[in-house]
Amino acid sequence: MRIHDRYARVTPYEMAMPGRAFAEERFELIREEAGRRGVDIWDPGAFSMLEQSRRAIADIRIEDENPVLFVQYGVILFHAFHFWSAGEHLYLLGNEAARQVTRAGPPSGPADWPFAAPSRAGYVQLPRYLFWARPEARGPAEALDGFFWVLTPAHRLHLMVASGMRSDRPGLGVMPVPEIPGEEASQWAAATVRERGDDFASTLPGGEDLCSIETLGEVVKLAGRLFRQLEQGLLRAGAPMKGGEAGSGSSEGVAESGSSSRAPLASTLPWRPITTAEEP
Numbered sequence: 001m002r003i004h005d006r007y008a009r010v011t012p013y014e015m016a017m018p019g020r021a022f023a024e025e026r027f028e029l030i031r032e033e034a035g036r037r038g039v040d041i042w043d044p045g046a047f048s049m050l051e052q053s054r055r056a057i058a059d060i061r062i063e064d065e066n067p068v069l070f071v072q073y074g075v076i077l078f079h080a081f082h083f084w085s086a087g088e089h090l091y092l093l094g095n096e097a098a099r100q101v102t103r104a105g106p107p108s109g110p111a112d113w114p115f116a117a118p119s120r121a122g123y124v125q126l127p128r129y130l131f132w133a134r135p136e137a138r139g140p141a142e143a144l145d146g147f148f149w150v151l152t153p154a155h156r157l158h159l160m161v162a163s164g165m166r167s168d169r170p171g172l173g174v175m176p177v178p179e180i181p182g183e184e185a186s187q188w189a190a191a192t193v194r195e196r197g198d199d200f201a202s203t204l205p206g207g208e209d210l211c212s213i214e215t216l217g218e219v220v221k222l223a224g225r226l227f228r229q230l231e232q233g234l235l236r237a238g239a240p241m242k243g244g245e246a247g248s249g250s251s252e253g254v255a256e257s258g259s260s261s262r263a264p265l266a267s268t269l270p271w272r273p274i275t276t277a278e279e280p
């Protein structure tokens with residue numbers, strides 16, 4: 001088992017929020033204000049216009065911010081709030097499970113499957129350095145850490161990919177996916193997205209064994225295939241694991257086998273591994 005399958009890394013949620021006390025206090029205030037004013041918290045625009053949301057956004061901004069990466073504070077807060085509100089569901093997608101998702105289509109067509117998710121909201125962490133994308137059209141490729149999802153009571157899907165979680169700069173990059181109806185998301189899950197080449201095929205020179213995300217449609221397809229295979233039992237979510245346990249001492253900076261770099265810190269959140277049905 002590769003080291004990135006052994007534990008969940010520190011998440012964008014933990015990076016963006018200045019501690020659990022901050023999240024609990026601010027998110028309760030946001031929920032109270034939304035209820036008092038009758039604001040739809042499932043609408044990212046309306047959510048961001050709440051006074052308590054604006055205050056929280058101001059607090060998560062950093063002085064040494066990257067103007068390219070930090071342009072989606074409202075979307076980040078929206079996903080962080082629903083991640084917290086739903087119970088902080090964190091999944092770690094194993095390497096073999098990721099390969100299965102990207103190389104195999106769903107066994108049945110979109111008409112047979114109304115888009116579903118394991119919970120109302122959550123975060124799927126991808127294998128380290130396996131998925132790559134360019135958050136800016138002409139910018140460098142960056143490794144993707146994972147994606148947040150929110151599936152509203154009206155069955156509308158919100159996705160946001162997190163990238164650029166690097167030790168040499170503050171913050172992270174985000175790629176929000178425009179809101180999409182659940183029935184349309186089901187169609188994307190079974191569609192061929194790219195005009196040229198195979199979906200998820202690497203576009204990095206010398207990176208044939210890697211996966212690339214070239215379009216936002218591939219993000220929807222990745223989420224749909226993953227959730228569909230979980231539902232069908234082709235993938236399985238293991239028992240919850242205690243946060244902060246990196247296995248083999250990885251949270252203390254042990255180097256990965258065959259690499260001179262030091263392993264990332266472990267997330268403090270409970271998490272569940274996603275593996276193939278055949279893995280022990």
